[in-house]
Amino acid sequence: MKTVTLSHGGGGKAMKDLIDVVFVSVFDNPLLAPLDDQARVPLASLAQYGDRLAFTTDSFVVDPLEFPGGDIGKLAVCGTINDLAVGGAIPLYLSCAAIIEEGLPFDLLERMARSMALAARDAGVDIVTGDTKVVQRGACDKLFLTTTGIGVIRGDVVLGAQYARPGDVVLVNGVLGDHGAAILAARGDLALDAPIDSDCAALHGLVETLLVAAPNTRFMRDATRGGVATVLNEIAHAAQCGIELSETAVPLREPVKAFCEILGLDPLYLANEGRLVAVVPPDEAARALAAMRGHPLGLGACRIGQIVERRPGLVVMHTVLGGDRIVDMLVGDQLPRIC
Amino acid sequence: MCLGIPAQIVCIDDADRMLATAEVGGVRRQVNIICIVDDHHPPESCVGDWVLLHVGFAMSRIDAAEAEATLGVLTELGEMAP
Amino acid sequence: MKYVDEFRDRDKAAALLHAIEAVTEEIRPAKALQIMEVCGGHTHAIFRYGIEAMLPDAVELVHGPGCPVCVLPMGRVDDCVAIATQPGVILVTFGDAMRVPGSQGSLMQAKANGADIRMVYSPTDALAIARNNPEREVVFFGLGFETTMPSTALTVLEAERDGISNFSVFCNHITIVPTLKTILDSPDLRIDGFVGPGHVSMVIGSAPYEFIARQYRKPLVISGFEPLDLLQSVWMVLRQIADGRAEIENQYARVVASGGNAAAQRAIDAVYEPREHFEWRGLGSIDHSGVRFREAYARFDAERRFVVPGVRVTDPAACQCGEVLKGALKPQQCRVFGTDCTPETPMGALMVSSEGACAAYYRYAAKTV
Numbered sequence: 001m002k003t004v005t006l007s008h009g010g011g012g013k014a015m016k017d018l019i020d021v022v023f024v025s026v027f028d029n030p031l032l033a034p035l036d037d038q039a040r041v042p043l044a045s046l047a048q049y050g051d052r053l054a055f056t057t058d059s060f061v062v063d064p065l066e067f068p069g070g071d072i073g074k075l076a077v078c079g080t081i082n083d084l085a086v087g088g089a090i091p092l093y094l095s096c097a098a099i100i101e102e103g104l105p106f107d108l109l110e111r112m113a114r115s116m117a118l119a120a121r122d123a124g125v126d127i128v129t130g131d132t133k134v135v136q137r138g139a140c141d142k143l144f145l146t147t148t149g150i151g152v153i154r155g156d157v158v159l160g161a162q163y164a165r166p167g168d169v170v171l172v173n174g175v176l177g178d179h180g181a182a183i184l185a186a187r188g189d190l191a192l193d194a195p196i197d198s199d200c201a202a203l204h205g206l207v208e209t210l211l212v213a214a215p216n217t218r219f220m221r222d223a224t225r226g227g228v229a230t231v232l233n234e235i236a237h238a239a240q241c242g243i244e245l246s247e248t249a250v251p252l253r254e255p256v257k258a259f260c261e262i263l264g265l266d267p268l269y270l271a272n273e274g275r276l277v278a279v280v281p282p283d284e285a286a287r288a289l290a291a292m293r294g295h296p297l298g299l300g301a302c303r304i305g306q307i308v309e310r311r312p313g314l315v316v317m318h319t320v321l322g323g324d325r326i327v328d329m330l331v332g333d334q335l336p337r338i339c
Numbered sequence: 340m341c342l343g344i345p346a347q348i349v350c351i352d353d354a355d356r357m358l359a360t361a362e363v364g365g366v367r368r369q370v371n372i373i374c375i376v377d378d379h380h381p382p383e384s385c386v387g388d389w390v391l392l393h394v395g396f397a398m399s400r401i402d403a404a405e406a407e408a409t410l411g412v413l414t415e416l417g418e419m420a421p
Numbered sequence: 422m423k424y425v426d427e428f429r430d431r432d433k434a435a436a437l438l439h440a441i442e443a444v445t446e447e448i449r450p451a452k453a454l455q456i457m458e459v460c461g462g463h464t465h466a467i468f469r470y471g472i473e474a475m476l477p478d479a480v481e482l483v484h485g486p487g488c489p490v491c492v493l494p495m496g497r498v499d500d501c502v503a504i505a506t507q508p509g510v511i512l513v514t515f516g517d518a519m520r521v522p523g524s525q526g527s528l529m530q531a532k533a534n535g536a537d538i539r540m541v542y543s544p545t546d547a548l549a550i551a552r553n554n555p556e557r558e559v560v561f562f563g564l565g566f567e568t569t570m571p572s573t574a575l576t577v578l579e580a581e582r583d584g585i586s587n588f589s590v591f592c593n594h595i596t597i598v599p600t601l602k603t604i605l606d607s608p609d610l611r612i613d614g615f616v617g618p619g620h621v622s623m624v625i626g627s628a629p630y631e632f633i634a635r636q637y638r639k640p641l642v643i644s645g646f647e648p649l650d651l652l653q654s655v656w657m658v659l660r661q662i663a664d665g666r667a668e669i670e671n672q673y674a675r676v677v678a679s680g681g682n683a684a685a686q687r688a689i690d691a692v693y694e695p696r697e698h699f700e701w702r703g704l705g706s707i708d709h710s711g712v713r714f715r716e717a718y719a720r721f722d723a724e725r726r727f728v729v730p731g732v733r734v735t736d737p738a739a740c741q742c743g744e745v746l747k748g749a750l751k752p753q754q755c756r757v758f759g760t761d762c763t764p765e766t767p768m769g770a771l772m773v774s775s776e777g778a779c780a781a782y783y784r785y786a787a788k789t790v
Contacts, residue, residue: 190542191395191549193367258364258422262392263516263542264342264465321434321648323471328784331764332529335516336542338342338394338565339461339488339774341462341487341568341620341646343676345424356579364422371545373575374684389424391623391676394515395543396572399623399682401424405675410427413649416656417436 002106009100009134019132022110023096026117031093031128039128041093049152054089056080057148065112065142067186069178069197072145073115075273078202079224080149081123085204086220086276088159088211089151094120096130099144102137112143123202125149157211161238161279163218168307169285170243171278173206173292174199174300175251176228180270181259190336194259201274206297213291214284222276226330228304229268231277232315233329235307245305245317245327263336268317268327270334279307343393345401348372354382361392371396424675428647429470437652438475444659445477453481455611456658457604457748459597460618461488462646464778468785470648480655483748484771484778486600486704487618489565490517491770491777492746493593494700495736498523500729501591504560505536507727511554512538513547514562521773524734528562544576544590551580551588560723564593568620570712571685574692577714577721591723592713595699597621598629599710605637609749614658616651617643619673624689626681630669638667645673692718700733702770703742742769745778752779759783 007014024032031039046053060076070078077094084091096116100109120127127147178199185194203222211217221231236243252260252267260267274297280288285303292298315327346363348370357373359382372385375397390397448454458464464484467473473482486492498521505512505528512528519529519540532538537557541547544561551559563573573590580588597618604610617630622643630641640661644654654672661668671677692714699711714722736742739757744750752758752771762768764780771777 189539189546191368191546192542195365254422255365258344258366261344261422261425262342262363262366262368319470320429320431321470321472321475322431323475325469325471325785332520335519336540337517337774338515338569339465339490339517341460341618343568343620343623343646345422347423368542371572371575373688374571374682377684391620393620394569394572395545396575398568398571398620398685399676399678402675406424406427409650409653409672409675410433413430413433413437413653416440416653417433 029126050154056083070200073112076145077119080147084151088157091151164239177267177270199274214288227269242311346392458616459485459487490774495734574688589723615641740769752782
């Protein structure tokens with residue numbers, strides 16, 4: 001079985017071949033083709049989309065590399081696109097930096113690159129520059145990917161957590177916790193057979209649809225690590241408002257609910273990779289929901305809570321029983337429990 | 340230490356080793372049924388049983404009649420209250 | 422989810438709360454009634470559903486020493502880290518135990534420093550790791566009350582049957598009855614009734630609690646874990662108080678049989694014997710409150726296979742966990758609660774695990790205006 005070796009990172013012919021065969025051939029676009037040390041983009045071509053450059057980066061270190069519903073490649077592309085999209089930016093270009101552990105099977109690397117290429121093509125985004133390093137066994141865990149993305153924000157789009165105000169409505173675009181549960185189940189050590197796929201998806205199309213229907217949307221954020229609970233705490237803190245959630249309104253797939261009950265996990269803290277939280281003014285909420293539900297990535301869109309004046313900085317959940325509890329910031333990772 | 344969840348035995352994997360598959364909400368896991376098996380309830384008879392699942396062991400067969408009774412008492416208590 | 426959702430019904434909860442108010446009115450207590458629960462799962466459920474705040478002011482819930490993770494002494498964590506850091510060892514544990522701080526750090530920190538520490542859901546998964554890694558020594562960190570004792574014991578019996586020679590257990594299982602006695606014998610105790618641990622009772626039955634009713638004249642109601650279970654159990658305790666009764670009752674009859682589980686008890690009896698005493702973080706040493714492997718199972722006893730420091734580490738002086746565990750103090754009354762002792766920087770047993778009363782209180786309730 002062919003594997004990646006240190007010579008593939010040595011800067012010589014082996015490295016050039018790896019880059020060509022694995023990455024360039026599948027990413028395949030005019031901006032990448034010259035294979036200069038940098039991709040060059042005419043400023044005028046960016047300015048047609050808006051008046052601000054959006055610029056973000058993210059590293060991806062998921063284990064396992066491949067899981068139901070996606071893989072690290074798809075994650076690396078969608079994750080960075082989403083960071084641009086929730087700022088109201090049209091995503092345009094990505095870079096891809098790969099740190100590869102010596103001994104990684106070549107066909108696995110090729111699969112990941114193809115996955116990135118497919119995700120990028122589906123999203124209408126080009127991967128225009130990149131870097132490859134090979135490190136010795138043990139110096140990284142199989143494959144680390146870093147993607148940096150640039151996009152452009154239209155002049156009339158103004159978003160910020162600090163703009164949330166009492167009366168605003170909190171929306172999500174579908175069931176929560178799928179990605180986090182899928183990853184935990186895929187790791188295998190819990191020996192649970194769970195029919196749960198990651199929700200990994202690029203959300204910029206959905207965001208565009210949402211902003212057309214609800215142009216005064218205050219803020220959006222994708223609910224990745226730390227889940228929806230973390231995003232809501234960030235909003236409550238930035239806006240110095242309270243947030244009230246309704247437990248019965250939190251949408252969960254039955255297997256995710258069961259998975260969490262078995263392990264003692266709270267689904268509000270599980271990662272999502274295709275879900276955003278949107279805060280919209282009350283008079284635009286109905287239109288926002290209708291628009292999202294008309295989009296393939298928003299079929300399950302629903303209202304989960306609202307921004308309130310009382311208990312500023314706190315997120316409070318009205319439980320299914322009728323009582324209240326605080327949904328606090330997580331301290332460290334959520335761990336399965338037996339108590 | 341207390342975390343247990345009701346799950347249903349869907350098939351017996353190995354009657355000798357007392358292993359079965361339990362399912363809840365579509366999630367499945369191999370479980371040990373030694374605690375719910377006896378002369379009156381051999382492994383095969385456990386299929387369809389609802390059990391209390393704790394750390395991979397079926398620790399108790401859930402008594403449907405008792406569950407109904409408990410819910411019944413709760414309803415009565417509600418009707419009693421002013 | 423069957424047998425779960427029905428016991429979370431809002432309307433039935435509202436009705437139960439009315440009934441609780443009514444019986445509290447009947448009792449007309451001079452001071453607030455204190456009902457203690459002794460189970461981490463109950464503590465968690467109470468906070469998850471905001472039950473405490475829904476009860477009348479005259480009824481207070483006290484969170485006793487029901488979390489086996491919280492009461493794990495620092496010295497035992499140090500012993501576990503010592504085992505985990507020995508060459509070739511794979512230490513396998515439940516998630517709860519990962520963050521408990523010993524005097525030299527937690528298992529989580531030991532993992533970060535290179536120890537091979539893995540989390541599992543079941544001790545049988547730990548045995549599977551031993552089967553799949555015959556050249557490594559696999560040690561399972563066994564902790565919990567009587568609920569988890571049978572699963573550890575049955576796993577050891579399976580290892581014995583299959584001749585697995587690279588598997589052992591670091592046994593920290595503890596028993597509930599001596600602990601309850603210690604609480605009941607405590608001079609600063611003011612507990613009016615108990616909500617009994619549902620899953621411990623699933624194993625041991627209801628007879629072991631009879632002494633609480635007979636000798637100490639306190640009611641105890643064995644409770645399930647859903648919010649309606651807890652509310653009904655609170656009502657049943659209050660009903661007993663109103664009637665002047667002190668009995669052991671079983672609210673969780675759909676799972677708990679009065680005789681407990683025979684197969685589980687047989688496995689426990691075969692594999693374990695009581696320790697003369699065992700240390701509890703925050704409560705000190707309690708006689709006959711822990712178990713160890715019988716001589717016949719010595720080869721599965723990690724304490725005999727490995728050299729461990731075995732050093733007793735005292736809790737920080739400022740720690741008031743003992744008083745909170747006995748119900749003498751509320752979490753927020755502890756002098757270091759929320760200041761030196763927080764979930765990020767836990768000082769004592771009750772802040773360490775998310776099921777500990779202080780951690781649960783801090784996370785769910787402390788900030789309520």
